[in-house]
Amino acid sequence: MQSYQVTHPKSLTDLQAFLQINQLPFADVQLANSFYLLYEQDGELIGSVGLEWYDEHALLRSVAIAEKWRGKGLGKKLVADALKEATKEKKEGVFLLTETAAPFFLQLGFTDFDRQQTPKAIQSSSEFSHVCPSSARLMFARLT
Numbered sequence: 001m002q003s004y005q006v007t008h009p010k011s012l013t014d015l016q017a018f019l020q021i022n023q024l025p026f027a028d029v030q031l032a033n034s035f036y037l038l039y040e041q042d043g044e045l046i047g048s049v050g051l052e053w054y055d056e057h058a059l060l061r062s063v064a065i066a067e068k069w070r071g072k073g074l075g076k077k078l079v080a081d082a083l084k085e086a087t088k089e090k091k092e093g094v095f096l097l098t099e100t101a102a103p104f105f106l107q108l109g110f111t112d113f114d115r116q117q118t119p120k121a122i123q124s125s126s127e128f129s130h131v132c133p134s135s136a137r138l139m140f141a142r143l144t
Contacts, residue, residue: 022064049078054121113140
């Protein structure tokens, strides 16, 4: 894989534009109460990953790879970096919602999770409560 630089978002607008191009929810993304990493090469944004903090859990979102960088292992690296950060923050586990990438996340150790058992803090997130449809798969990775 070619080299890239990992940074934190300097601009919410740039992050939202990247997510929109990659057909992911973007309007509700905020930098407060969250952790985002951007992956750049030669000033071009090539990937993003985010975590929102909810009590003892985190919500993984905004995993996006620019089209010409897909299939090169960068997605796995982004998720691994996010899980390391959640572990560093002493979170018990990480939730995510997906409509299209469940097989990818299953390979990375996430499992399906019953919506009825979801912690209230995660249920209150915009992603869970109204951004993703109820048909989206809820998945979980235990960290502790």
